[in-house]
Amino acid sequence: MIKRSFFKSSYLPYLLILPQLIITLTFFYWPALQGLIQSFHLSDPFGMQSRFVWFYNYIELFTDPLYLRSIFITFTFSLMVATVSIFLGLFIATMASRALKAKALVRTMLIWPYAVAPAISGIMWLFLLHPSYGVVALGIKRWLGVEWNPVLNGADAMVMITMAAAWKQISYNFVFFLAGMQAIPKSLIEAAAIDGASPFRRFWTITFPLLSPTFFFLSVMNIIYSFFETFGVIHTVTQGGPGGSTNILVYKVYQDGFVGLNLGSSSAQSVVLMTLIILITFLQFRFVEKKVQYTG
Amino acid sequence: MKLRKVLIYAIVSLCLALPAGVFAEPVTINWWHAMRSARGKTVDTMIEKFNASQTEYKVVGTNKGNYDETMNAGVAAFRAKKQPHILQVFEVGTQTMMLSGAVYPVYKLMKDTGYDIDWSNYLQAVLSYYMNADGKLMSMPFNSSTPIMYYNVDMFEKAGIPVLSKTKPISWDELGAITKKIVDSGVAPAGMVTAWQSWTQVENYSAIHNLAFASQANGYKGLDCELLINNPKVVHHIERLKGWADDNRFMYGGQKYQGPKSEFLAQNAAIYMDSISGIAKLQSSVKDFRWDAAPLPVEAWMENPQNSIIGGASLWVLKGHSKKEYKGVAAFLKFLAANDMQEYWHKETGYFPITLDAYNDLKTKGFYKENPLQEVGITQLNRAIPTEISRGLRIGYFVQIRNIINEELEKVWNGDKTPQQGMDDAVARGNEQLRTFEKTYK
Numbered sequence: 001m002i003k004r005s006f007f008k009s010s011y012l013p014y015l016l017i018l019p020q021l022i023i024t025l026t027f028f029y030w031p032a033l034q035g036l037i038q039s040f041h042l043s044d045p046f047g048m049q050s051r052f053v054w055f056y057n058y059i060e061l062f063t064d065p066l067y068l069r070s071i072f073i074t075f076t077f078s079l080m081v082a083t084v085s086i087f088l089g090l091f092i093a094t095m096a097s098r099a100l101k102a103k104a105l106v107r108t109m110l111i112w113p114y115a116v117a118p119a120i121s122g123i124m125w126l127f128l129l130h131p132s133y134g135v136v137a138l139g140i141k142r143w144l145g146v147e148w149n150p151v152l153n154g155a156d157a158m159v160m161i162t163m164a165a166a167w168k169q170i171s172y173n174f175v176f177f178l179a180g181m182q183a184i185p186k187s188l189i190e191a192a193a194i195d196g197a198s199p200f201r202r203f204w205t206i207t208f209p210l211l212s213p214t215f216f217f218l219s220v221m222n223i224i225y226s227f228f229e230t231f232g233v234i235h236t237v238t239q240g241g242p243g244g245s246t247n248i249l250v251y252k253v254y255q256d257g258f259v260g261l262n263l264g265s266s267s268a269q270s271v272v273l274m275t276l277i278i279l280i281t282f283l284q285f286r287f288v289e290k291k292v293q294y295t296g
Numbered sequence: 297m298k299l300r301k302v303l304i305y306a307i308v309s310l311c312l313a314l315p316a317g318v319f320a321e322p323v324t325i326n327w328w329h330a331m332r333s334a335r336g337k338t339v340d341t342m343i344e345k346f347n348a349s350q351t352e353y354k355v356v357g358t359n360k361g362n363y364d365e366t367m368n369a370g371v372a373a374f375r376a377k378k379q380p381h382i383l384q385v386f387e388v389g390t391q392t393m394m395l396s397g398a399v400y401p402v403y404k405l406m407k408d409t410g411y412d413i414d415w416s417n418y419l420q421a422v423l424s425y426y427m428n429a430d431g432k433l434m435s436m437p438f439n440s441s442t443p444i445m446y447y448n449v450d451m452f453e454k455a456g457i458p459v460l461s462k463t464k465p466i467s468w469d470e471l472g473a474i475t476k477k478i479v480d481s482g483v484a485p486a487g488m489v490t491a492w493q494s495w496t497q498v499e500n501y502s503a504i505h506n507l508a509f510a511s512q513a514n515g516y517k518g519l520d521c522e523l524l525i526n527n528p529k530v531v532h533h534i535e536r537l538k539g540w541a542d543d544n545r546f547m548y549g550g551q552k553y554q555g556p557k558s559e560f561l562a563q564n565a566a567i568y569m570d571s572i573s574g575i576a577k578l579q580s581s582v583k584d585f586r587w588d589a590a591p592l593p594v595e596a597w598m599e600n601p602q603n604s605i606i607g608g609a610s611l612w613v614l615k616g617h618s619k620k621e622y623k624g625v626a627a628f629l630k631f632l633a634a635n636d637m638q639e640y641w642h643k644e645t646g647y648f649p650i651t652l653d654a655y656n657d658l659k660t661k662g663f664y665k666e667n668p669l670q671e672v673g674i675t676q677l678n679r680a681i682p683t684e685i686s687r688g689l690r691i692g693y694f695v696q697i698r699n700i701i702n703e704e705l706e707k708v709w710n711g712d713k714t715p716q717q718g719m720d721d722a723v724a725r726g727n728e729q730l731r732t733f734e735k736t737y738k
Contacts, residue, residue: 042732046371051735056735151549151550152706152709242710258368261693265732
């Protein structure tokens with residue numbers, strides 16, 4: 001028997017959602033609209049003069065090979081971050097969900113990195129991997145004989161920021177995977193074990209499909225995270241360098257708009273960024289979600 | 297109940313009726329700046345001294361973060377009509393501020409409020425950076441610096457290199473020989489590092505050798521200027537540095553100053569080029585080796601090297617306040633430029649004393665005998681009368697252009713591009729920024 005509530009008046013529900021609506025309009029749609037308008041203008045920072053220039057800002061962007069490269073860099077980066085953090089999160093969650101002594105303590109400690117601010121995480125990895133004073137970097141050079149120099153080498157810099165960005169997100173993924181695993185009925189896995197299924201097989205045929213909604217949710221969250229929230233990491237570690245090789249879109253928006261005060265181009269970049277993320281999320285829901293099983 | 301009401305009315309009306317004179321509050325003047333930690337404290341002391349010196353005005357200094365953040369705060373506040381009276385803006389923001397229409401030019405402010413200032417008493421290389429095309433001062437220079445060359449005296453001794461003169465610059469060829477000795481003798485893994493590579497190796501290199509950074513007198517004469525840094529001389533300089541990078545005589549330590557400075561502090565490099573404002577920091581953090589400073593090297597073909605150009609920031613007065621408040625602003629700026637304040641500022645931070653008076657006063661007091669380091673930048677800055685080319689840069693979207701130069705140089709250092717290609721690309725990309733800037737202000 002499902003309970004239903006009926007409202008007699010027709011305007012009450014509208015009244016009830018009004019506060020939320022106002023907040024959404026003022027803080028989400030209004031700025032987005034402003035950005036869209038700004039992206040068609042060239043204006044000085046003080047707002048004394050502003051000219052409508054049609055698609056000038058967009059044309060400038062898309063004829064700039066470096067901007068196209070920045071899009072490519074962003075995709076590579078977010079894919080790498082999402083993959084690394086999801087799989088490591090899953091791996092740790094699998095380990096931690098087993099019976100352990102001091103289980104609660106281990107789990108709590110695994111969640112800690114999430115509480116670290118991106119900028120701090122960035123600095124920490126810099127101290128590990130900086131070619132001159134990084135403890136790990138010196139080891140890599142001395143014992144592995146690998147030329148490691150993220151200050152000059154773009155690929156090395158990419159690896160460094162991926163690690164810094166993914167490291168923080170692993171804990172977040174871990175929490176969701178752990179919760180997801182605990183919701184899987186023990187009896188299913190036990191039955192499979194009695195039937196002689198190996199741990200890997202039990203994971204692959206039972207746990208993994210049942211975790212797919214979590215997987216899907218996390219892949220969306222991680223992509224959005226690496227598009228936007230990795231700003232702090234980039235800002236502290238590479239500032240988009242060397243030679244622009246880690247200049248992801250959100251950092252370029254900041255560089256051009258906030259530091260360089262080119263508001264028109266920066267707004268156009270924000271609009272492109274927004275469109276991209278809408279598109280990615282749409283595609284994920286359209287194609288990936290079909291493979292997700294929501295019922296056990 | 298009734299009694300209480302009466303009482304409240306009485307108190308309120310009493311407050312309203314009191315003549316304003318009883319609470320004669322001094323006029324508040326807001327100054328937003330980017331000075332933090334030790335420099336911030338020095339600024340606070342200067343403000344305190346001004347506030348204690350008179351009762352009419354009260355300056356309130358607020359730190360708004362770093363240079364970028366301070367300028368942004370000023371821009372946002374201006375748009376919201378809540379702007380401070382004085383805003384500190386870094387030198388690369390000069391062009392934007394000049395064209396903004398939001399500024400009350402300093403020369404005009406001083407004239408309107410009745411202050412007669414002898415501008416010829418100011419360090420000309422500093423002043424000319426902030427003048428408009430007619431030679432009128434638009435903003436008050438505050439913290440100005442210029443790059444010099446720091447070196448590790450212990451390493452020089454070990455490698456058998458004599459110490460350098462504090463006034464006469466060595467040539468780049470000599471520097472090449474010195475860095476070679478350093479690397480060959482193994483006293484350090486690398487010869488030299490440089491902070492702010494665009495500022496020290498392109499902008500200042502151009503000024504010292506009287507090479508135009510951009511057309512239209514480095515942008516002073518028009519928004520239609522174009523970059524000229526792919527000229528053979530600059531390219532040759534970058535080529536040389538690339539060659540040095542390949543045999544460790546030059547080590548790339550990052551775009552800003554943190555990386556290169558830490559290389560110098562860790563004794564990974566014997567020579568370090570950076571702003572004179574680095575003196576204070578080095579004095580406090582270097583404990584395990586002796587160091588000294590010398591002017592930047594000059595090419596052998598340049599017999600009479602030009603002045604180097606400055607960095608740092610200046611104080612802009614923003615429009616939209618009352619006459620009375622502007623009087624206070626003028627009084628405060630005048631106070632800041634006074635000898636004792638400038639001497640204090642110079643001693644505490646390493647930034648230039650802004651007036652010749654202050655400099656000469658320090659000299660007669662024997663300050664530079666005890667602190668010869670502090671004079672290196674001043675002699676370098678004052679060694680020639682600034683030409684149209686060496687007085688400064690007036691470039692739109694300068695932040696992005698510096699970024700572009702940084703990116704292209706990094707591609708040269710890591711071998712992706714040849715020096716010529718790198719500088720050509722920097723010019724092409726920079727010019728696009730300049731055209732967008734021009735379009736904005738047309």
